[in-house]
Amino acid sequence: MRERRDVWAAGEAYERYMGRWSRLVAEEFTVWLGAGDGGGYRLDAGCGTGALTAAVAARGRARTVVGVDRSAGFVATARGAVPTAAGFVVADAGALPVRDGALDAVVSGLALNFLPLPGAAVAAWARAVRPGGLVAAYVWDYAGGMGFLRRFWDAAVAVDPSAAALDEGGRFPLCRPGPLRALWSEAGLVDVTVAPIEVATVFRGFPDFWEPFLSGQGPAPGYVASLDADARVRLREALRAALPVRPDGSIALTARAWAVRGRRPEV
Structure with missing residues (x-):
């Protein structure tokens, strides 16, 4: 079995x-969360290249929005792409550099399942918000709802059965409604809600679908990087044959994430 390669370092490659x-x-x-109660401090834990930080800064009324991520490369990309209304710090999303009760809200996008101790991280986020403060996150539905990754791993396993051990659908059982709800409740959060969020992922053609998998950023591209040239061609052609291509050459799939939110008790 190949060693897992979850590389998150190059912001521009991740973007594509x-x-x-x-x-x-x-x-x-952010639409699902609503504008919030405003006036406080919000932190994006595991901000990556700043997608969620930017959305929170644009929609909310928070006095300060800060994104933290362990990857200096991602933080550099975020600083260059996100409006000055947000700030960024290189720090561990599972051990926030703030005192207990200092924040109005902690949010996190597509990062929770990559943290070594997700339960400890959510408990730390709960301590970091004030009584009544919000803790919310979302993760991809790797098991079935993340269309282009599901197609990728199904093709990879068909060509190389050992790839099943690297499939995020099996690696991340956390990314389902039940485990997410339990994680929030175990952290002492109340009014816990879980909901699906689905978006369209439309690729202009097969190169637009395939070439991002050559980036080396994340589990699937890391697997591709581990293959020799012949194995890579076999995987590429298996994917090409399996994808639903429209008459104009585009490939239309959908991606589902599971979102979860809860609040620190008032007393």
């Missing part, structure tokens, strides 16, 4: 692979 879709989900997530 996942960022363009994560921005769509971030917008829908």
